[in-house]
Amino acid sequence: xxxxxxxxxxxxEFLAQLVxxxxxxxxxxxxxxxxxxxxxxxxxxxxxxxxEMVIFGGYLTYTLFYQFGIHPILSxxxxxxxxxxxxxxxxxxxxxxxxxxxxxxxxxxxTFGLAILMQQLMQAIFGPDVVTANPELGMMHIxxxxxxxxxxxxxxxxxAAAVAIALFIIMKYSRMGQAIRATAxxxxxxxxxxxxxxxxxxxxxxxxxxxxxxxxxxxVMVWTIHPFVGLVYTFRSFMIVILAGLGNxxxxxxxxxxxxxxxxxxxxxIGAEFQAAVIFxxxxxxxxxxxxxxxxxxxxxx
Amino acid sequence: xxxxxxxxxxxxxxxxxxxxxxxxxxxxxxxxTYIWVMIIxxxxxxxxxxxxxxxxxxxxxxxxxGMYVCAVVQRDMFSSGLDRFERVSEVVVNLxxxxxxxxxxxxxxxxxxxxxFLAVILGSGILGMRGHYFAICTLGLGHAAAEIASxxxxxxxxxxxxxxxxxxxxxxxxxxxxxxxxxxxxxxxxFLFKKIYQSQFGLALNAIRDNENKAESMGIHTTQYKIAxxxxxxxxxxxxxxxxxxxIGFIDPVEIAFSGPTFGVWMIVMAILGGKGxxxxxxxxxxxxxxxxxxxxTYLLGWDKVALGLLILIVVVxxxxxxxxxxxxxxxxxxxxxxxxxxx
Numbered sequence: 187x188x189x190x191x192x193x194x195x196x197x198x199e200f201l202a203q204l205v206x207x208x209x210x211x212x213x214x215x216x217x218x219x220x221x222x223x224x225x226x227x228x229x230x231x232x233x234x235x236x237x238e239m240v241i242f243g244g245y246l247t248y249t250l251f252y253q254f255g256i257h258p259i260l261s262x263x264x265x266x267x268x269x270x271x272x273x274x275x276x277x278x279x280x281x282x283x284x285x286x287x288x289x290x291x292x293x294x295x296x297t298f299g300l301a302i303l304m305q306q307l308m309q310a311i312f313g314p315d316v317v318t319a320n321p322e323l324g325m326m327h328i329x330x331x332x333x334x335x336x337x338x339x340x341x342x343x344x345x346a347a348a349v350a351i352a353l354f355i356i357m358k359y360s361r362m363g364q365a366i367r368a369t370a371x372x373x374x375x376x377x378x379x380x381x382x383x384x385x386x387x388x389x390x391x392x393x394x395x396x397x398x399x400x401x402x403x404x405x406v407m408v409w410t411i412h413p414f415v416g417l418v419y420t421f422r423s424f425m426i427v428i429l430a431g432l433g434n435x436x437x438x439x440x441x442x443x444x445x446x447x448x449x450x451x452x453x454x455x456i457g458a459e460f461q462a463a464v465i466f467x468x469x470x471x472x473x474x475x476x477x478x479x480x481x482x483x484x485x486x487x488x
Numbered sequence: 489x490x491x492x493x494x495x496x497x498x499x500x501x502x503x504x505x506x507x508x509x510x511x512x513x514x515x516x517x518x519x520x521t522y523i524w525v526m527i528i529x530x531x532x533x534x535x536x537x538x539x540x541x542x543x544x545x546x547x548x549x550x551x552x553x554g555m556y557v558c559a560v561v562q563r564d565m566f567s568s569g570l571d572r573f574e575r576v577s578e579v580v581v582n583l584x585x586x587x588x589x590x591x592x593x594x595x596x597x598x599x600x601x602x603x604x605f606l607a608v609i610l611g612s613g614i615l616g617m618r619g620h621y622f623a624i625c626t627l628g629l630g631h632a633a634a635e636i637a638s639x640x641x642x643x644x645x646x647x648x649x650x651x652x653x654x655x656x657x658x659x660x661x662x663x664x665x666x667x668x669x670x671x672x673x674x675x676x677x678x679f680l681f682k683k684i685y686q687s688q689f690g691l692a693l694n695a696i697r698d699n700e701n702k703a704e705s706m707g708i709h710t711t712q713y714k715i716a717x718x719x720x721x722x723x724x725x726x727x728x729x730x731x732x733x734x735x736i737g738f739i740d741p742v743e744i745a746f747s748g749p750t751f752g753v754w755m756i757v758m759a760i761l762g763g764k765g766x767x768x769x770x771x772x773x774x775x776x777x778x779x780x781x782x783x784x785x786t787y788l789l790g791w792d793k794v795a796l797g798l799l800i801l802i803v804v805v806x807x808x809x810x811x812x813x814x815x816x817x818x819x820x821x822x823x824x825x826x827x828x829x830x831x832x
Contacts, residue, residue: 232620234627283805291543294623295756295804298545302753303797310794414749417631424624463635466628473621474613486618 190455199332204454208447210339213346214404216442218419219426220353220435221397227432228370228390230290231281234297236423237416238304239395243269243402244319244411245312251319258319258407259341265399273395276300277388285387301416309413318410342404349400354435366390418462422446425469428476503675510667517663519782521735524667524674526778528728529755530762530770531677532721537756538764539685540717541697542615542622546629547725548752552745553606553633554599554726555733556643561595562588562652562734585655596730603726604719611715618700634746648740651733670731677724682767684720693717697765749793754778757800763812772811 194201222236233239243265250261280300284293323337357363368376369386377383405411405419426445430437449468453461480486510517529551536542566587583591614625638646654662684690692713695703704710733739746752754777762773781792788795803810809817 226620232624234624280801280805289541290619291541291623292804292808294620295543295760296801298627299797299800299804301797302749303794303801305749306791306793306797310791417627421624421628428621457639459639460635463632463639466632466635469628470613470625473617473625477613477616477621481616486616 190457194451194455201451203333204450205447206333206335207339208450209443210335210343211408212443212446213343213350213439214401214408214442215419215422215426215446216439217346217349217397217404218401219423219430219442220350220438221394221401222420222423223427223430223432223438224366224397225390225394226427228366229281229285229387231284231293232297232424233394234294234420235301235304235416236394236398237419237421238301238308239269239272239398239416240402240405240419241411241413241416242272242304242308243399244406245308245317245402246399247403247406248317248319248411249312251321258321258403259345262345262400262403265403266396269399269402270392270396272399273392274388276395277391281387281391282384301420305413305416312413314413316410316412317406319406321407336408338407342408345400346404349397350435350439353397362386362389418465421465421469422449425465425472429472506671507668510664517667518735521663521667521670522782523775523778524670525728525732526754526758526774527674527771528670528677528724529751530758530774531674531681531767532725532728533755534759534764534766534770535681535684535693535717535721536714537759538766538769539690539693539697540714541765542714543756544626544718545623545748545752545756546626547721547755548630548746548748549610549633550603550607550722550725551729551732551751552630552637552741552747553603554596554729555739555745556637556649557599557602557726558592558595558730559649559651559733559739560643561598562591563649565591565594580650581652583652583655585658588652588655591652592730592734596727599730600723600726603722603729607719607722608715611718612711615714615718616711630746630748630752634742634748637741637746643741644739646741648738648744651737651739654734666731666735670728670735673724673727673731678767678771680720685767689713689716694765753796753800757796757803760808760810761799761803763810763814763816766810766812766816769810769812776811 194204218236218240222233225231225233246265246268247258247261250256250264251258256264280296284296287293321338323341325334325336326340327334357367365376365381365386366389368379368381369383369390373383376386401419402411422445426438426441429445430441445468449461449465452464452468456464477486506520509520513520529547533544533547536544536547562583563581566581566583610629614622617625637643643649654665658665660668685693692703692708695706695708696710696713700710729745733745736744739745743750758773758777759770760773761777762771763769807814
C-alpha cells in the first residue's frame with residue numbers, strides 16, 4: 187500500500203492518468219446518477235435496480251454488436267428506445283402499484299426484487315461471463331506519451347456530455363419536461379393545474395431507464411460488464427446523488443467526475459481486488475459523516 | 489380459532505416430532521438441518537426488518553463473519569497447520585474428538601461475539617440513518633464483506649477455506665450432530681425472541697416501527713434500541729453461520745459465506761412471505777419457502793433464482809402482509825362484521 191502511494195508521489199504522470207481516466211468515465215456515472223435523482227425527486231422512489239438497468243443496456247449493445255453487427259456507437263439510439271419501452275413496461279407492471287405507498291421499505295424491497303430478477307434473467311440469457319464491446323479505436327497519447335487515453339473513452343465522454351445537454355434542454359423547455367419539474371415540486375398542485383400525473387410518472391421512469399441504457403452502452407464500450415456488477419453502479423449513482431443533492435444538475439456532473447477520480451486513485455493505492463469494497467466504504471463514510479453532523483443538530487438524515 | 493393452550497400443545501408436539509425426524513427420514517437429514525438454519529435466518533431478520541420496520545439487506549454479513557471466525561478458530565486453535573501448506577484453501581486439519589468439539593464451541597462463541605461487536609460498531613453508524621439511506625448502506629455490507637474476504641490470504645482469499653473433518657467413531661454422526669445443534673439453536677432463538685417481543689424491549693421496538701419520532705419524544709433512545717436488537721440478531725445469525733460452515737465443510741466468500749443472492753435474499757423473502765412482525769410468520773415462511781425450493785425448484789434448471797426474484801416482486805407488491813398478516817386481517821374483518829351485527 188505504501189509502495190503504491192510512493193509510485194503516485196514519484197510519478198505525477200501516473201496520478202494524472204488515473205485522474206483523467208476517472209474524469210472521463212465519471213461523466214457516464216453522472217448520467218446514470220441523474221436518472222436516479224430524477225425518479226427520487228419526482229416519485230420519491232429509490233431505484234435499487236438502477237445498476238441492473240445499466241448492465242441490461244450494456245448487454246443490448248453487446249448483443250447488437252456481435253449478433254447483428256451494429257457498431258456500438260450507432261447502437262446507442264436503438265438501446266435508448268428499447269430501454270425507454272422497457273422502463274414503461276416496468277412502470278406498468280411494478281412501479282405503478284407502489285405510488286402513494288406510505289412505507290418506503292415496500293418500494294425499496296420491490297425495486298430490490300426487480301434487481302434480483304433482472305440479474306438472474308441476464309445471467310440465464312447472456313451467461314455469467316465478462317463481456318465487452320470495445321470497438322478498438324486506438325489510443326491517444328499526451329504529455330510526451332506518458333499519459334494515454336483510449337479514443338473510445340474520449341468519444342463516450344462527449345456522447346455523455348451531448349446527452350446531458352439534450353436532457354437539460356428537454357427538461358427546461360419541452361412540455362413534458364416542465365410537467366416533470368412541476369410534479370417534482372408539488373404533485374397535488376400540478377394535478378390541479380391539469381397535469382396528468384400518471385403520465386408524468388411513467389415518462390420519468392422511462393426516461394431514467396433510457397438514461398441507464400445510454401450509460402450501459404457507454405460502459406460496455408469503455409469497460410467490461412457481467413450480470414452481477416450492477417450493484418456497484420447503483421452505489422456509485424447513489425453516492426453521487428447524495429453528494430450533489432437532489433435536482434442539482436451541475437452538482438451531479440462534478441460529483442460524478444470527482445467520485446470517479448477518487449475511486450480510481452484509492453483503488454490503485456489499496457489494490458484492485460478491493461475496488462468494489464472501496465466504493466462502498468466511501469459511501470458509508472460520506473453517509474456516517476453526514477449523519478453525525480445531523481445528529482449534532484438533533485436531526486437525522488432520511 | 490386456535491387458543492393459546494392449543495397453540496402451546498401444537499408447539500410441543502412439533503418439537504417432539506422434530507427430535508425423532510432424523511430417525512424417520514435419515515435420507516433427508518441435511519434438508520431438515522437447513523430448515524432449522526432457515527428458521528434462524530428468518531427470525532433474526534425479522535427482529536429489525538419486521539418488529540422495528542427497518543428493512544436490512546446486510547444481515548448476511550454476520551452470518552459470514554460467524555462462519556469465518558469459527559472456521560479460523562477451529563483451524564488454528566490446536567494446530568498451526570498453516571506452515572505446512574502453500575495455499576490456505578488446501579489446509580485440512582485433523583482433530584481428535586475432544587479437540588474438535590472444544591474448538592467448535594470456542595469458535596462458535598467467539599464468532600458470535602465478533603458479530604455482536606461488528607453490529608454495535610456498524611450499527612452506531614448506520615442505524616442513526618433512516619429510510620433510503622439505511623437500506624442502501626446495509627445493501628452494501630454483505631457485498632463489501634465478500635470483496636474484503638476474497639482479498640485476504642489468511643482466510644484463503646477467493647478459494648475459501650475447508651473446515652476440519654468430523655472425528656470418526658463417535659456415537660453421533662456428523663449429520664445428526666449438526667441437526668440437533670441447529671435444532672437447539674433455532675428453538676433457543678425462537679423462545680428467546682418470543683420472550684423479547686413480549687417484554688418492554690419488544691414494545692419499544694414496535695414503537696419505533698409505528699412512529700419513530702413519537703417514540704423518541706416519549707423518551708425511548710431509539711438508536712440504542714435498534715443497535716441492541718441488531719446485536720441480538722447478529723449473535724444468533726453468527727451461530728447459524730458457524731453451523732452452516734461446518735455442515736457444508738467448505739467456505740467460499742462469495743458463494744456461501746456472504747452469499748447475498750441465496751441466504752441473504754432468502755431470509756428477507758421468508759420473513760415477508762410468512763408475515764413480518766410476527767413470531768410465527770418467519771418460522772412458517774422459512775418452512776414453506778425452503779421446502780418449496782428443495783422440492784420443485786430443482787426442476788427449474790438454472791431458472792430457480794429467476795423464480796426467486798419473481799417471487800420477491802410478487803410477494804412484496806401484491807402480498808406485503810404475508811400469510812399470517814393476511815389471516816390476521818381477515819379475522820379482524822370478520823370480527824368487525826360480527827360486532828356490527830351485534831350492535832344492530
